[in-house]
Amino acid sequence: MTSPALSFERSDALFRRAQQIIAGGTTQGKAPDTLLPGEYPIYADHGRGAQLWDVDGNRFLDWILAYGIIVLGYCDPDVDAAAIREIRQGFAFPLTRPVQNELAELLVQTIPCAEMVHFFKTGSDTTTAAVRLARIVTGRQKVVRWGYHGWHDWCCLREPGIPKAVREDVLTFRYNDLDSLEDLLARHGDRVACVIMMPLEIEPPAPGFLQGVKELAQRHGALFILDEMRSGFHLALGGAQEHYGVIPDLATFSKALSNGYAMSVLTGRRELMRRLDETYVSSTFFTDAIPMAAAVATIDKLRRTQAIPHLWRIGQGLLDGLNRLAAHTGVAAEAVGVAPMPFLTFTDSDPEVRQTAKVVFYRETTRRGLLLHPNHHWFVCAAHTDRELQRTLEICGDAFETVKRELARGYRASVRPHTEVTVATGRAPAGPGGASK
Numbered sequence: 151m152t153s154p155a156l157s158f159e160r161s162d163a164l165f166r167r168a169q170q171i172i173a174g175g176t177t178q179g180k181a182p183d184t185l186l187p188g189e190y191p192i193y194a195d196h197g198r199g200a201q202l203w204d205v206d207g208n209r210f211l212d213w214i215l216a217y218g219i220i221v222l223g224y225c226d227p228d229v230d231a232a233a234i235r236e237i238r239q240g241f242a243f244p245l246t247r248p249v250q251n252e253l254a255e256l257l258v259q260t261i262p263c264a265e266m267v268h269f270f271k272t273g274s275d276t277t278t279a280a281v282r283l284a285r286i287v288t289g290r291q292k293v294v295r296w297g298y299h300g301w302h303d304w305c306c307l308r309e310p311g312i313p314k315a316v317r318e319d320v321l322t323f324r325y326n327d328l329d330s331l332e333d334l335l336a337r338h339g340d341r342v343a344c345v346i347m348m349p350l351e352i353e354p355p356a357p358g359f360l361q362g363v364k365e366l367a368q369r370h371g372a373l374f375i376l377d378e379m380r381s382g383f384h385l386a387l388g389g390a391q392e393h394y395g396v397i398p399d400l401a402t403f404s405k406a407l408s409n410g411y412a413m414s415v416l417t418g419r420r421e422l423m424r425r426l427d428e429t430y431v432s433s434t435f436f437t438d439a440i441p442m443a444a445a446v447a448t449i450d451k452l453r454r455t456q457a458i459p460h461l462w463r464i465g466q467g468l469l470d471g472l473n474r475l476a477a478h479t480g481v482a483a484e485a486v487g488v489a490p491m492p493f494l495t496f497t498d499s500d501p502e503v504r505q506t507a508k509v510v511f512y513r514e515t516t517r518r519g520l521l522l523h524p525n526h527h528w529f530v531c532a533a534h535t536d537r538e539l540q541r542t543l544e545i546c547g548d549a550f551e552t553v554k555r556e557l558a559r560g561y562r563a564s565v566r567p568h569t570e571v572t573v574a575t576g577r578a579p580a581g582p583g584g585a586s587k
């Protein structure tokens with residue numbers, strides 16, 4: 151028995167209107183309706199903890215969490231109270247609020263590589279500033295990167311609109327393959343300003359890999375930069391650099407830093423950070439103190455409540471449970487990723503079977519009230535409870551059973567390339583909706 155479809159009447163009506171007045175219909179790079187057309191909500195009404203309600207009154211247990219910006223749960227009372235206190239002071243002054251210092255001190259204490267910080271608004275702002283700083287410090291132009299770093303020219307996943315010269319200065323290597331980086335640096339090393347990478351996406355780093363990247367980069371006179379947008383405040387309070395014990399020259403953070411309030415930060419060694427003075431990085435909203443107050447409260451609460459070990463425990467329960475259920479039902483699937491950022495891949499060698507399993511699984515789980523992303527790893531938050539984990543596994547178990555039945559009766563979903571999983575190879579995904587958000 152497949153589950154009855156949900157009604158998205160209001161979402162659909164809003165989206166039809168939006169397509170007439172908003173370019174792309176939504177300001178998100180990936181419209182939710184491309185996740186699995188017709189099966190995902192588009193417009194949110196409200197959220198609490200790990201629960202999200204859409205405008206049609208459907209309730210979901212959310213494991214997407216706006217791509218990892220929510221780490222404590224929606225409407226965290228301590229974080230929201232800090233933000234509201236800041237709002238009540240009056241805001242958007244032509245002066246800086248003292249909370250900026252407070253947050254800077256906290257980050258310097260918390261993040262291993264952080265001797266100085268500079269605040270920005272978005273992840274893309276910060277990765278671009280890191281690259282610019284590396285170019286200033288080294289006097290070199292080329293960039294070696296791995297992973298997703300945002301939408302700015304130097305790292306945009308699609309070519310239209312990007313000058314060829316910009317693209318030609320950016321090179322990529324293969325994850326967990328030091329030889330591919332060594333080969334690249336042997337050919338271009340004396341022109342490379344930095345190696346910038348996500349510490350991981352789904353595949354964890356092999357022992358010594360991140361250290362090896364750092365050594366290779368530095369041996370060739372390039373900076374080693376970790377883009378910790380996702381790993382930060384998820385793997386450890388001090389990010390993947392703390393978890394894996396590899397200290398970069400510079401690092402970029404955003405997302406979970408402020409539990410949903412928009413801000414980002416560049417951190418790193420003092421003598422490098424000081425040289426930001428040689429360029430111009432400024433934006434009207436960079437001094438916005440509301441997210442800074444939220445960030446102080448978020449970090450404080452993450453530290454006080456042992457939330458991060460909770461993310462690991464719940465995430466590991468999800469990974470183990472999914473693997474048990476897949477084995478029990480005989481569906482070719484594997485739970486992958488590190489526990490705070492888990493994911494599920496379908497592994498049958500036949501792409502049609504893989505795609506069908508994926509479509510049926512995500513259709514069933516969404517219809518039963520889970521928000522799981524089919525093309526991007528998921529996130530755990532501190533508000534996910536053991537009961538919610540059990541409920542998730544129950545629904546996933548039923549979804550695996552439905553996958554098995556549908557495959558056995560010969561059903562095949564039409565293969566849509568844009569719903570195939572692509573991890574952060576550094577190359578453009580096959581179409582709208584690749585994994586590398």
Ligand SMILES: Cc1ncc(COP(=O)(O)O)c(C=O)c1O
Binds near residue numbers: 301378380
């Ligand atoms: C690892 C990583 N770097 C950079 C970015 C870009 O951040 P933003 O979307 O805030 O510009 C993202 C966003 O998802 C990200 O995951």
